[in-house]
Amino acid sequence: QVQLVESxxxxxxxxxxxxxxxAASGFTFSDYYMSWIRQAPGKGLEWVSYISSxxxxxxxxxxxxxxxxxxxDNAKNSLYLQMNSLRAEDTAVYYCARDGVVAATTxxxxxxxxxxxxxxx
Amino acid sequence: QSALTxxxxxxxxxxxxITISCTGTSSDVGSYNLVSWYQQHPGxxxxxxxxxxxxxxxxxxxxxxxxxxxxxxxxxxxGLQAEDEADYYCCSYAGSxxxxxxxGGTKLTVx
Numbered sequence: 001q002v003q004l005v006e007s008x009x010x011x012x013x014x015x016x017x018x019x020x021x022x023a024a025s026g027f028t029f030s031d032y033y034m035s036w037i038r039q040a041p042g043k044g045l046e047w048v049s050y051i052s053s054x055x056x057x058x059x060x061x062x063x064x065x066x067x068x069x070x071x072x073d074n075a076k077n078s079l080y081l082q083m084n085s086l087r088a089e090d091t092a093v094y095y096c097a098r099d100g101v102v103a104a105t106t107x108x109x110x111x112x113x114x115x116x117x118x119x120x121x
Numbered sequence: 122q123s124a125l126t127x128x129x130x131x132x133x134x135x136x137x138x139i140t141i142s143c144t145g146t147s148s149d150v151g152s153y154n155l156v157s158w159y160q161q162h163p164g165x166x167x168x169x170x171x172x173x174x175x176x177x178x179x180x181x182x183x184x185x186x187x188x189x190x191x192x193x194x195x196x197x198x199x200g201l202q203a204e205d206e207a208d209y210y211c212c213s214y215a216g217s218x219x220x221x222x223x224x225g226g227t228k229l230t231v232x
Binding site for chain 1: 157
């Protein structure tokens with residue numbers, strides 16, 4: 001069965017950095033586009049970033065562009081999100097989610113359980 | 122402010138039907154048949170309920186259906202059950218630059 005397991009969340013000071021990981025299993029990871037989606041406490045969902053199956057294409061929400069970097073290691077079936085210059089407004093549960101095969105289409109058919117990132121002094 | 126507009130809350134009694142609207146623009150909902158709907162129970166990850174406007178993933182009850190007219194998409198749940206009580210989010214593809222936009226979410230209460 002498809003499983004996505006995030007890790008790496010925690011408490012970080014404003015301006016700090018954090019690297020999230022997402023371990024995938026139960027499907028051919030290298031075939032799929034993958035996304036990070038976040039949810040601030042008590043708020044709605046916000047798409048953050050996606051990466052193509054071969055890492056050729058990436059895209060970012062304006063709110064994180066220039067501060068966050070998405071990457072993947074298909075040999076390790078893993079997705080990453082490097083988050084720099086963190087701000088209080090980045091506080092959220094971060095989910096990794098599987099998207100399409102041919103393209104990123106916002107068809108997020110599997111989600112991880114999420115990892116909480118708290119940015120506070 | 123979310124890119125797509127949903128009602129904050131809807132309610133219905135067991136057995137009834139409800140519809141949740143999701144209003145976007147000609148740049149997202151109105152331009153692409155790539156609207157999806159997600160169900161989220163408290164403390165849980167979202168679950169895909171509808172994709173490409175009206176398609177249901179395997180395992181999702183046929184009580185859930187989706188449609189679209191112009192810039193507004195809709196999710197209808199028929200034969201309401203207690204376990205349907207959850208938050209529901211719509212999402213639309215919005216082009217290669219903006220990519221994905223979500224609605225603010227709708228809290229469904231089963232009375």
